Amino acid sequence: xxxxxxxxxxxxxxxxxxxxxxxxxxxxxxxxxxxxxxxxxxxxxxxxxxxxxxxxxxxxxxxxxxxxxxxxxxxxxxxxxxxxxxxxxxxxxxxxxxxxxxxxxxxxxxxxxxxxxxxxxxxxxxxxxxxxxxxxxxxxxxxxxxxxxxxxxxxxxxxxxxxxxxxxxxxxxxxxxxxxxxxxxxxxxxxxxxxxxxxxxxxxxxxxxxxxxxxxxxxxxxxxxxxxxxxxxxxxxxxxxxxxxxxxxxxxxxxxxxxxxxxxxxxxxxxxxxxxxxxxxxxxxxxxxxxxxxxxxxxxxxxxxxxxxxxxxxxxxxxxxxxxxxxxxxxxxxxxxxxxxxxxxxxxxxxxxxxxxxxxxxxxxxxxxxxxxxxxxxxxxxxxxxxxxxxxxxxxxxxxxxxxxxxxxxxxxxxxxxxxxxxxxxxxxxxxxxxxxxxxxxxxxxx
Amino acid sequence: xxxxxxxxxxxxxxxxxxxxxxxxxxxxxxxxxxxxxxxxxxxxxxxxxxxxxxxxxxxxxxxxxxxxxxxxxxxxxxxx
Ligand SMILES: Cc1ncc(COP(=O)(O)O)c(C=O)c1O
Numbered sequence: 377x378x379x380x381x382x383x384x385x386x387x388x389x390x391x392x393x394x395x396x397x398x399x400x401x402x403x404x405x406x407x408x409x410x411x412x413x414x415x416x417x418x419x420x421x422x423x424x425x426x427x428x429x430x431x432x433x434x435x436x437x438x439x440x441x442x443x444x445x446x447x448x449x450x451x452x453x454x455x456x457x458x459x460x461x462x463x464x465x466x467x468x469x470x471x472x473x474x475x476x477x478x479x480x481x482x483x484x485x486x487x488x489x490x491x492x493x494x495x496x497x498x499x500x501x502x503x504x505x506x507x508x509x510x511x512x513x514x515x516x517x518x519x520x521x522x523x524x525x526x527x528x529x530x531x532x533x534x535x536x537x538x539x540x541x542x543x544x545x546x547x548x549x550x551x552x553x554x555x556x557x558x559x560x561x562x563x564x565x566x567x568x569x570x571x572x573x574x575x576x577x578x579x580x581x582x583x584x585x586x587x588x589x590x591x592x593x594x595x596x597x598x599x600x601x602x603x604x605x606x607x608x609x610x611x612x613x614x615x616x617x618x619x620x621x622x623x624x625x626x627x628x629x630x631x632x633x634x635x636x637x638x639x640x641x642x643x644x645x646x647x648x649x650x651x652x653x654x655x656x657x658x659x660x661x662x663x664x665x666x667x668x669x670x671x672x673x674x675x676x677x678x679x680x681x682x683x684x685x686x687x688x689x690x691x692x693x694x695x696x697x698x699x700x701x702x703x704x705x706x707x708x709x710x711x712x713x714x715x716x717x718x719x720x721x722x723x724x725x726x727x728x729x730x731x732x733x734x735x736x737x738x739x740x741x742x743x744x745x746x747x748x749x750x751x752x753x754x755x756x757x758x759x760x761x762x763x764x765x766x767x768x769x770x771x772x773x774x775x776x777x778x779x780x781x782x783x784x785x786x787x788x789x790x791x792x793x794x795x796x797x798x799x800x801x802x803x804x805x806x807x808x809x810x811x812x813x814x815x816x817x818x819x820x821x822x823x
Numbered sequence: 824x825x826x827x828x829x830x831x832x833x834x835x836x837x838x839x840x841x842x843x844x845x846x847x848x849x850x851x852x853x854x855x856x857x858x859x860x861x862x863x864x865x866x867x868x869x870x871x872x873x874x875x876x877x878x879x880x881x882x883x884x885x886x887x888x889x890x891x892x893x894x895x896x897x898x899x900x901x902x903x
Contacts, residue, residue, distance in 0.1 A: 381879040383887035384853035386838065386894055389846045404899070435886060646897070 406728040406769040411798040414730040424693035424712040426791040432688035443653045448660040450675040457483040459681030464803035477679040481508035513541040520588045534581030544586035551600035590629025598658040605662035625675035634686030636723040682775035689774025695766045706740040713744010713751040718780040730767035733760030825902040826860045
């Protein structure tokens with residue numbers, strides 16, 4: 377008999393004095409990403425450059441799926457396109473079995489373009505255009521209704537094209553975490569959600585197949601998910617008992633945190649955020665204990681974004697200059713800033729040097745290249761001495777940066793994917809002046 | 824894949840890094856692997872032992888191994 381297996385893991389114990397200014401590991405150089413030399417990445421694709429690890433994406437996805445599937449029989453993930461909708465990235469998730477979760481017409485079309493079956497696309501968000509909704513009905517996509525205006529529009533569309541839409545409603549509630557995201561969907565506590573459900577049941581061309589919520593992002597409380605799951609289960613049970621319309625799925629949305637460190641946090645994210653396992657435990661326990669018959673357990677859908685990709689993304693950049701500020705502080709100017717690293721608004725990103733450096737370290741401010749005072753990447757960080765031309769590697773930047781980046785003063789850089797064999801592929805070219813001006817038109821009289 | 828020389832480990836899975844003062848707890852299999860690493864076992868030998876003794880698919884363990892090495896690396900316990 378072989379022994380029962382559990383994957384090997386260690387956990388850091390926090391003893392003694394806490395050290396806000398980083399441990400030795402922070403200074404260890406990151407010379408390679410998935411076996412590829414940082415130097416050669418810059419030589420081939422320029423600086424700055426975003427680098428994504430396919431290996432890490434798949435590892436994250438498989439681990440998250442495993443956390444849920446080992447606890448609950450029916451689980452489905454839907455990749456949240458807005459988190460990172462580069463087609464190559466989406467296709468990795470779809471290859472792993474993920475559906476698509478989209479919040480706009482163009483995201484919807486992207487999902488179709490990536491080969492996702494219509495009935496495996498979840499259409500969320502407050503801004504679904506009539507043409508997009510029509511297409512979604514025709515494709516049997518899962519339409520998550522956000523407000524009454526959309527509900528009535530959908531009824532009209534279905535009548536006109538004489539088709540039935542598969543719908544869910546987005547529900548918001550008090551989960552004990554504030555502020556409540558009550559601008560999205562229908563409220564649970566004041567009875568609005570139940571009223572919307574009743575409206576759907578009585579509408580001829582709408583089939584209520586699910587219930588949805590997304591209670592926030594970078595959530596640090598697993599208890600909030602227990603509350604959310606309880607409230608969704610309550611609605612689901614009432615749908616079955618009172619309306620004879622059992623729902624097929626509960627969609628708990630996204631919101632699990634990555635291991636980034638939020639600005640102002642005392643301890644690094646790695647040591648403090650709950651794991652996907654913890655969230656899975658809270659959610660599945662709640663549903664399993666709610667009282668559904670074993671063969672009537674709803675499918676559990678998750679729309680996780682950042683937790684699946686943040687730590688698979690790196691931003692490699694270079695030092696442009698060193699400065700001493702008027703108050704004596706050291707400042708380092710980098711060739712990337714908040715224009716492409718949007719998340720530096722939220723996180724104290726971990727930043728490493730890309731080559732072996734001396735033991736000596738110093739505290740410095742990291743500025744981006746923009747002509748704006750707010751272009752600060754880190755207000756204070758301790759790093760080995762950097763010189764012009766040295767490369768740095770920013771960690772855990774895979775979520776939201778490659779969608780929220782802006783083209784301001786500088787153009788957006790290349791994005792590279794390192795595949796499972798350690799080979800790099802450019803998955804988005806660096807922007808060019810021709811690309812930028814492609815959409816512009818000059819009136820005749822100014823020519 | 825070498826453990827730093829000065830890392831102290833105990834049979835019940837306690838790990839201490841005297842250079843940084845960091846301490847860690849580990850599960851049984853993690854402690855077992857650390858033990859093999861300390862006594863100089865090669866990656867191949869260790870993987871073989873685990874696969875012989877535990878009920879796990881080689882593919883699965885391969886992934887978990889990578890993940891574990893990452894954890895050790897993040898924890899600054901490896902001699903890189
Ligand atoms: C409806 C919905 N689902 C899923 C997500 C993904 O969230 P996260 O990246 O926090 O997992 C979002 C993000 O805002 C969202 O609005």
